[in-house]
Amino acid sequence: xxxxxxxxxxxxxxxxxxxxTGWWGMLCLVAxxxxxxxxxxxxxxxxxxxxxxxxxxxxxxxxxxxxxxTFLLLGSSIVLEIGLRxxxxxxxxxxxxxxxxxxxxxxxxVLVQLKEWSNKPFSFDSNxxxxxxxxxTGFHLAHVLAGLFALLVLAVWSWxxxxxxxxSLPLALGRIYWHFVDIVWLAxxxxxxxxxxxx
Amino acid sequence: MATIARNRLPDQEREKLRATWETxxxxxxxxATVDHKQIGIRYLVTSIVFLLIGGVEALVMxxxxxxxxxxxxxxxxxxxxxxxxxxxxxxxxxxxxLSGFSxxxxxxxxGSRDMAFPRVNALSYWLYLxxxxxxxxxxxxxxxxxxxxxxxxxxxxREYDPGINIDIYALGLIxxxxxxxxxxxxxxxxxxxxxxxxxxxxxxxxxxWGTVTASAANLLAVPSVSLACLMLWLDRSFGAHFFxxxxxxxxxxxxxxxxxxxxxxxxxxxxxxxxxxxxxxPVFCRRPLVGxxxxxxxxxxxxxxGFGVWVHHMFATGLPAMAISFFSAASIIIAIPSxxxxxxxxxxxxxxxxxxxxxxxxxxxxxxxxxxxxxxGFMTASAALDWQLTDTYFVVAHLHYVLLGINLFPVVGGxxxxxxxxxxxxxxxxxxxWSFWTMFIGFNIAFFPMHVVGLEGMPRRVYTxxxxxxxxxxxxxxxxxxxxxxxxxLLFLVNLVLSxxxxxxxxxxxxxAPTLEWATSSPPPPHNFDIIxxxxxxxxxxxxxLEEVEERSQLDRGYLLDVGRETIGTTPMDAEPNVILRMxxxxxxxLGLALCVTLxxxxxxxxxxxxxxxxxxxxxxxxxxxxAPAPPVEAQxxxxxx
Numbered sequence: 001x002x003x004x005x006x007x008x009x010x011x012x013x014x015x016x017x018x019x020x021t022g023w024w025g026m027l028c029l030v031a032x033x034x035x036x037x038x039x040x041x042x043x044x045x046x047x048x049x050x051x052x053x054x055x056x057x058x059x060x061x062x063x064x065x066x067x068x069x070t071f072l073l074l075g076s077s078i079v080l081e082i083g084l085r086x087x088x089x090x091x092x093x094x095x096x097x098x099x100x101x102x103x104x105x106x107x108x109x110v111l112v113q114l115k116e117w118s119n120k121p122f123s124f125d126s127n128x129x130x131x132x133x134x135x136x137t138g139f140h141l142a143h144v145l146a147g148l149f150a151l152l153v154l155a156v157w158s159w160x161x162x163x164x165x166x167x168s169l170p171l172a173l174g175r176i177y178w179h180f181v182d183i184v185w186l187a188x189x190x191x192x193x194x195x196x197x198x199x
Numbered sequence: 200m201a202t203i204a205r206n207r208l209p210d211q212e213r214e215k216l217r218a219t220w221e222t223x224x225x226x227x228x229x230x231a232t233v234d235h236k237q238i239g240i241r242y243l244v245t246s247i248v249f250l251l252i253g254g255v256e257a258l259v260m261x262x263x264x265x266x267x268x269x270x271x272x273x274x275x276x277x278x279x280x281x282x283x284x285x286x287x288x289x290x291x292x293x294x295x296x297l298s299g300f301s302x303x304x305x306x307x308x309x310g311s312r313d314m315a316f317p318r319v320n321a322l323s324y325w326l327y328l329x330x331x332x333x334x335x336x337x338x339x340x341x342x343x344x345x346x347x348x349x350x351x352x353x354x355x356x357r358e359y360d361p362g363i364n365i366d367i368y369a370l371g372l373i374x375x376x377x378x379x380x381x382x383x384x385x386x387x388x389x390x391x392x393x394x395x396x397x398x399x400x401x402x403x404x405x406x407x408w409g410t411v412t413a414s415a416a417n418l419l420a421v422p423s424v425s426l427a428c429l430m431l432w433l434d435r436s437f438g439a440h441f442f443x444x445x446x447x448x449x450x451x452x453x454x455x456x457x458x459x460x461x462x463x464x465x466x467x468x469x470x471x472x473x474x475x476x477x478x479x480x481p482v483f484c485r486r487p488l489v490g491x492x493x494x495x496x497x498x499x500x501x502x503x504x505g506f507g508v509w510v511h512h513m514f515a516t517g518l519p520a521m522a523i524s525f526f527s528a529a530s531i532i533i534a535i536p537s538x539x540x541x542x543x544x545x546x547x548x549x550x551x552x553x554x555x556x557x558x559x560x561x562x563x564x565x566x567x568x569x570x571x572x573x574x575x576g577f578m579t580a581s582a583a584l585d586w587q588l589t590d591t592y593f594v595v596a597h598l599h600y601v602l603l604g605i606n607l608f609p610v611v612g613g614x615x616x617x618x619x620x621x622x623x624x625x626x627x628x629x630x631x632x633w634s635f636w637t638m639f640i641g642f643n644i645a646f647f648p649m650h651v652v653g654l655e656g657m658p659r660r661v662y663t664x665x666x667x668x669x670x671x672x673x674x675x676x677x678x679x680x681x682x683x684x685x686x687x688x689l690l691f692l693v694n695l696v697l698s699x700x701x702x703x704x705x706x707x708x709x710x711x712a713p714t715l716e717w718a719t720s721s722p723p724p725p726h727n728f729d730i731i732x733x734x735x736x737x738x739x740x741x742x743x744x745l746e747e748v749e750e751r752s753q754l755d756r757g758y759l760l761d762v763g764r765e766t767i768g769t770t771p772m773d774a775e776p777n778v779i780l781r782m783x784x785x786x787x788x789x790l791g792l793a794l795c796v797t798l799x800x801x802x803x804x805x806x807x808x809x810x811x812x813x814x815x816x817x818x819x820x821x822x823x824x825x826x827a828p829a830p831p832v833e834a835q836x837x838x839x840x841x
């Protein structure tokens with residue numbers, strides 16, 4: 001006759017990283033958002049390929065702001081990665097500094113990007129290129145803002161002492177999302193800024 | 200089944216599990232439930248309500264078209280009706296009904312206690328319901344979507360269609376897309392993480408293969424149409440030029456984005472339904488499915504090729520010959536995996552001992568309709584023939600054979616098959632046969648002649664036609680068939696309602712079926728399984744009589760997990776247990792988030808930016824509460840019954 005017993009093996013509850021369901025859910029989110037950018041870039045390319053006259057109108061966009069801004073965003077990912085690794089391996093007592101520095105760098109990226117927008121000689125409804133430019137970079141900017149929101153929420157939770165467990169699942173999810181936002185920027189940057197450059 | 204009765208869990212333990220997993224009673228529980236069985240049934244009921252609405256719209260159109268020159272509907276009314284009919288059937292019925300089956304059945308088939316994300320499951324339902332209502336908000340104003348379900352620009356640009364009709368369509372589809380995306384992510388993660396121990400991927404039911412394939416495809420395809428709709432809304436609201444020629448936009452970009460989504464979507468509408476047949480048909484043939492591996496692989500292959508066929512909707516748009524050749528070839532090749540599935544079903548019937556119960560009739564009828572719809576699809580895959588047939592009723596015939604034949608017939612058969620599990624009662628057999636034959640004959644009278652009128656040159660998407668086309672007789676026959684078909688659906692619904700109270704008690708496994716959902720009581724308790732099964736084969740309940748199976752699944756001993764709402768998490772490929780998943784209970788967060796999103800979309804529709812902003816802020820607030828970190832739980836030794 002069977003009876004209720006306790007298994008010999010210790011199993012984690014909910015787990016973190018790949019053991020958790022949240023990690024896989026985040027990958028699904030990244031997949032569907034990633035393909036959204038693929039469709040945006042496809043549309044941009046399609047409009048460009050079918051365009052009559054110059055594409056982009058008025059020649060390739062300047063790299064003066066965009067290139068340093070790219071390094072700024074990539075740098076923020078590196079800061080976050082180093083900070084969280086140090087926290088996970090108990091070399092840092094709190095993830096808070098890394099979160100705040102990353103968010104500050106992300107915030108600076110947003111400001112530079114807004115400056116870049118205001119420098120443009122065209123507006124959203126000027127022509128197809130303008131629509132596509134503002135939509136593609138605008139989608140990315142919205143994702144940066146979502147990432148910033150996530151970083152700040154994580155910072156609050158960390159300050160409240162709710163992320164003490166190492167490794168922490170919320171931190172892992174925020175980290176995946178922020179890296180995703182940065183990697184997508186490389187694709188957007190390549191599409192908008194690098195492809196049109198003439199050697 | 201003897202194996203279940205032998206070692207029942209003590210009643211006291213059973214009650215403890217039931218109390219832990221039961222949804223709270225009353226209004227709160229109704230809005231807060233996260234039980235996949237309740238959500239699944241809601242999906243089914245809601246989508247069938249939309250089926251009826253879409254069906255009535257079709258019948259009104261068939262009255263209008265029954266004779267040449269009829270004046271029942273004005274052209275504008277007809278435009279709205281045929282657009283709503285398409286949108287309703289394709290977006291609000293055909294996929295959600297399959298989500299209903301999968302939501303209800305997956306955890307039962309997979310030997311688990313709920314989906315991976317129970318609250319996301321509730322969220323996807325509420326978003327579906329509210330976006331469905333959203334798509335209908337224009338009806339009382341006489342401003343429903345009127346550009347067809349395909350919604351081609353420039354007909355739908357602000358210049359030619361200035362009302363809010365198309366804005367409702369564009370925003371509504373983005374709204375519904377959120378529901379589809381979160382629901383699909385839930386299926387994918389559920390598949391990867393919550394299968395019963397031992398259910399390696401070569402032991403999953405084909406329905407699971409079909410739904411996970413469709414879900415992965417949805418994650419990759421839905422953003423395309425959401426983006427297209429957003430661009431259209433920007434064109435219409437803010438003077439953008441994505442599709443508008445004078446600003447160097449490209450009308451064809453809409454068609455590319457729409458069909459790059461649309462064609463994978465069509466496969467998402469049929470693959471889970473084909474999975475229903477692949478799992479249930481063998482039960483009525485008293486043998487396992489012939490060619491399980493081939494069918495599973497064909498399912499995935501169909502979807503992969505399905506991403507490379509979208510241009511066959513655009514053969515007549517003047518694309519380069521090279522592009523047309525490529526997509527024509529891909530559209531022809533996709534017949535191969537479909538044929539693999541068809542021959543598997545035929546071989547299953549041929550080598551089995553068919554039991555001609557109502558579900559069998561629907562599944563066998565489905566095979567016939569699938570072949571007819573498949574052949575007409577194969578014909579139009581050839582660009583040369585497509586140029587003759589495009590925009591005629593031949594295409595209408597084809598798409599109804601595939602969508603109704605491959606979606607609705609398996610769905611109705613599937614309801615006959617799983618109704619006993621959901622309600623504990625059998626559906627009436629006599630009325631069941633009547634409903635099948637009425638539907639099957641009505642369907643063929645309604646849709647087969649459309650091939651003929653199409654070949655005779657009758658264009659589709661017209662509100663009437665002249666008498667000298669000479670097609671009045673055929674059209675009258677089509678309309679009569681449509682009403683006969685509708686009568687068949689009505690018989691099915693009458694049977695459904697009567698059987699709810701009068702059906703014979705079903706018991707756990709009335710069809711003597713092999714899969715796990717039949718190992719628990721009918722209807723299942725809130726926790727699905729007293730003990731989480733350990734799976735050793737594809738047919739856990741048929742092992743004693745299948746000679747090739749040596750191992751035995753364990754249904755009456757294994758993980759008990761009775762400390763709170765718990766189920767077991769397993770590795771993605773081999774389903775080895777590696778984590779205890781503590782599941783959330785009743786929650787109002789999903790409904791709250793769905794309402795905030797609704798507010799956001801209503802604000803966008805009305806250009807009321809403050810309301811939209813409030814909706815967005817509310818949604819973010821709910822998300823933060825939703826994702827708030829739970830206090831850490833230490834590793835445990837799982838409680839087992841052995």
